[in-house]
Amino acid sequence: MDLVTYIQASTGHLPHILEIERKSFPFPWDVNTFSSTLEDRRCEGIVAIKDEMVVGYCFAISLSNMVHVLNLAIHPCFRRKGIARQLLGNILSGAVSKDKMYAVLEVRTSNVPALTLYSSMGFTHVSTWYKYYTETNEDANVMVKDLRKNKAMDVELSIVKNREVASEIFSLVLEGDMPPSYPGQFAMVMVSRTNEPFLRRPLAILSQEGGTVEMLYRIMGEGTRLLSKKRPGELLGILGPLGRGFRKPESGSVIYVAGGMGLPPILSLAEKLKTGYFIYGVKTGDDIPMLERIMAIPNTETIIMTEDGSLGEQGLSTDALRRVAERTTADAVIYACGPEGMLREASAVARNIHARCQVSLEERMSCGFGACAGCVVNTFQGNQRVCREGPVFNAYDINWS
Numbered sequence: 001m002d003l004v005t006y007i008q009a010s011t012g013h014l015p016h017i018l019e020i021e022r023k024s025f026p027f028p029w030d031v032n033t034f035s036s037t038l039e040d041r042r043c044e045g046i047v048a049i050k051d052e053m054v055v056g057y058c059f060a061i062s063l064s065n066m067v068h069v070l071n072l073a074i075h076p077c078f079r080r081k082g083i084a085r086q087l088l089g090n091i092l093s094g095a096v097s098k099d100k101m102y103a104v105l106e107v108r109t110s111n112v113p114a115l116t117l118y119s120s121m122g123f124t125h126v127s128t129w130y131k132y133y134t135e136t137n138e139d140a141n142v143m144v145k146d147l148r149k150n151k152a153m154d155v156e157l158s159i160v161k162n163r164e165v166a167s168e169i170f171s172l173v174l175e176g177d178m179p180p181s182y183p184g185q186f187a188m189v190m191v192s193r194t195n196e197p198f199l200r201r202p203l204a205i206l207s208q209e210g211g212t213v214e215m216l217y218r219i220m221g222e223g224t225r226l227l228s229k230k231r232p233g234e235l236l237g238i239l240g241p242l243g244r245g246f247r248k249p250e251s252g253s254v255i256y257v258a259g260g261m262g263l264p265p266i267l268s269l270a271e272k273l274k275t276g277y278f279i280y281g282v283k284t285g286d287d288i289p290m291l292e293r294i295m296a297i298p299n300t301e302t303i304i305m306t307e308d309g310s311l312g313e314q315g316l317s318t319d320a321l322r323r324v325a326e327r328t329t330a331d332a333v334i335y336a337c338g339p340e341g342m343l344r345e346a347s348a349v350a351r352n353i354h355a356r357c358q359v360s361l362e363e364r365m366s367c368g369f370g371a372c373a374g375c376v377v378n379t380f381q382g383n384q385r386v387c388r389e390g391p392v393f394n395a396y397d398i399n400w401s
């Protein structure tokens with residue numbers, strides 16, 4: 001179902017949440033329980049929004065090495081449309097990014113649709129709490145999912161497509177089992193089976209659906225040139241998903257800014273959130289891959305900027321950002337990926353309007369998983385590894401000087 005967006009829950013969503021809660025449970029949570037959950041810094045709440053209305057929500061609490069799913073409900077008119085799966089998937093992705101090892105939940109033994117959903121998402125029944133629901137004397141099944149299975153894996157994926165989609169820019173589609181990723185994460189790609197080049201190359205994960213993983217890369221040097229020669233049917237060594245991706249917006253408008261090959265993580269996020277302003281800047285119109293796909297992001301106003309004016313408007317992506325920022329409120333969030341100068345400027349624009357800003361950084365990488373300290377960036381919390389603590393950082397944490 002199109003045009004459902006998933007954002008962080010806030011007190012403004014409470015009237016809709018309470019209505020769904022009352023329609024869903026014989027003994028619903030009251031407004032105080034929801035309010036204290038929203039205030040609890042250990043808790044995360046995500047709402048599904050359709051046509052500006054909350055149609056579902058999920059709340060969870062982080063406890064030492066696990067996340068406990070506290071509440072999940074969908075408006076009766078929107079059930080069986082995959083919204084519960086998306087909400088829970090969002091909570092689980094967040095837990096994996098915080099290095100949680102387990103997800104746990106309890107569910108009424110009579111709630112067959114929920115039991116089926118949780119089983120299909122990898123939860124297993126580990127024990128039964130007898131008469132746990134005291135109001136009805138019903139038993140609860142306690143179900144646990146091992147999140148370590150979502151950790152990066154070294155896998156071999158088969159190439160389905162590796163096609164030039166703009167000047168020296170290739171779309172790579174792979175098939176096979178890689179643990180689920182979320183926007184902003186990347187994979188280390190083995191471009192050669194010999195020692196030349198020895199190191200894998202980091203590429204953002206543009207999309208992942210079913211058993212298909214998609215990436216988009218520009219030929220920069222030897223590694224990406226070798227990659228561009230690979231043909232459908234060949235196997236490619238992939239280590240992923242790696243790093244920490246974008247955090248979801250709590251509220252307010254969303255502005256995406258991509259420059260050049262900063263496109264894949266930003267497009268991935270925009271296709272997931274399906275709302276906001278999408279600004280994409282390149283040198284010239286020939287450099288734009290996937291224009292149709294960019295223009296088709298639902299519910300999103302797109303601005304294309306080219307330095308030579310050959311397509312869209314002439315100027316830099318940050319020129320458009322300044323203009324869009326003037327029209328937005330302080331609760332906006334800016335997501336940016338591209339050249340360092342663009343990220344620094346995006347951060348300055350965000351600061352001017354008191355908006356939040358997350359930037360995805362690129363550094364040369366060797367291992368990709370935090371072992372070599374070869375990718376550090378200077379932040380106000382000290383040196384941090386782009387591959388492990390990033391690549392997505394809060395822009396205000398980066399020491400740009």
Ligand SMILES: Cc1cc2nc3c(=O)[nH]c(=O)nc-3n(C[C@H](O)[C@H](O)[C@H](O)COP(=O)(O)OP(=O)(O)OC[C@H]3O[C@@H](n4cnc5c(N)ncnc54)[C@H](O)[C@@H]3O)c2cc1C
Nearest residue numbers: 201202203204216217218220221222223224264362363364
């Ligand atoms: C987390 C992350 C995600 C990335 N995602 C993508 C992506 O989705 N699509 C894409 O096209 N590229 C992406 N990159 C950049 C990509 O990894 C490099 O372009 C690639 O490794 C170059 O390898 P090469 O062997 O072709 O070039 P090399 O021979 O290694 O280098 C060629 C030239 O490119 C420069 N270069 C190489 N790597 C980088 C880098 N990381 N940042 C800036 N300059 C670099 C070198 O300084 C040199 O001038 C990403 C990088 C990171 C760190």
Ligand code: FES
Nearest residue numbers: 366368372373387
């Ligand atoms: S690339 Fe080795 S620590 Fe980041």
